[in-house]
């Protein structure tokens with residue numbers, strides 16, 4: 001058995017495949033390569049993999065006429081279906097990084113990030129702010145695979161069937177994506193991590209930004225949770241018009257000002273987390289590399305106002 005990490009690389013452009021293979025070998029990884037959905041499937045079935053790098057635009061079979069993002073999405077979902085489980089830090093135990101020329105496949109990339117893809121690698125590779133080898137190393141760290149010795153064991157754990165969340169029945173399809181809500185990792189533009197916690201203590205609701213807890217009033221917390229929810233589960237890419245935020249904060253523009261003050265007090269520059277289109281809409285920023293929100297837990301939140309805000313949203317969805 002190899003004592004090096006083994007990547008599944010699915011890429012139909014031979015030049016790009018060679019470029020990536022070069023990088024993988026230079027960091028001491030082995031790889032198996034396929035150029036189609038069918039080929040990727042066969043390698044996935046063989047097992048022995050530590051992580052996957054999946055191009056979106058691939059062919060069905062090697063001799064198919066044209067590549068299509070549908071094939072890439074299908075393969076990603078099959079990878080995720082085979083390795084669905086996450087660790088205690090909410091990271092997939094088997095990381096699947098998707099690759100795309102983003103701009104023309106923007107919708108598909110967003111769909112797959114929503115479906116839990118662990119990182120996004122932009123093509124051409126020189127356009128990534130975070131180098132591909134760094135993204136791979138981080139993905140391996142997230143899944144606890146700093147060393148290959150534990151990979152077989154971790155892959156076994158990754159493959160076990162996840163317990164179905166009790167609240168899954170009757171939720172909107174988007175809310176069924178993951179047992180703990182879902183993560184939206186977008187590494188291309190930054191590194192922030194926002195975790196919406198279901199904790200109520202010291203008279204505050206809590207979020208976690210890059211490992212630093214920030215206590216918010218229930219109203220402000222609901223606004224942050226709404227923005228996170230819109231980013232992870234929403235249609236479009238997370239913009240919420242102020243009235244939607246205000247409806248739940250019921251304090252109009254003051255609500256946003258207060259939220260910004262509370263974030264600042266907690267040491268989080270609000271502009272680093274929230275984007276304002278200057279036309280009345282807000283969203284959680286791209287720079288929030290990963291957003292974790294568990295809607296089912298918010299439904300059970302200790303604070304009644306939070307419970308109500310998210311309980312009614314789920315029913316309406």
Ligand SMILES: [Zn+2]
Pocket residue numbers: 004005006049050145147148149151
């Ligand atoms: Zn490994």
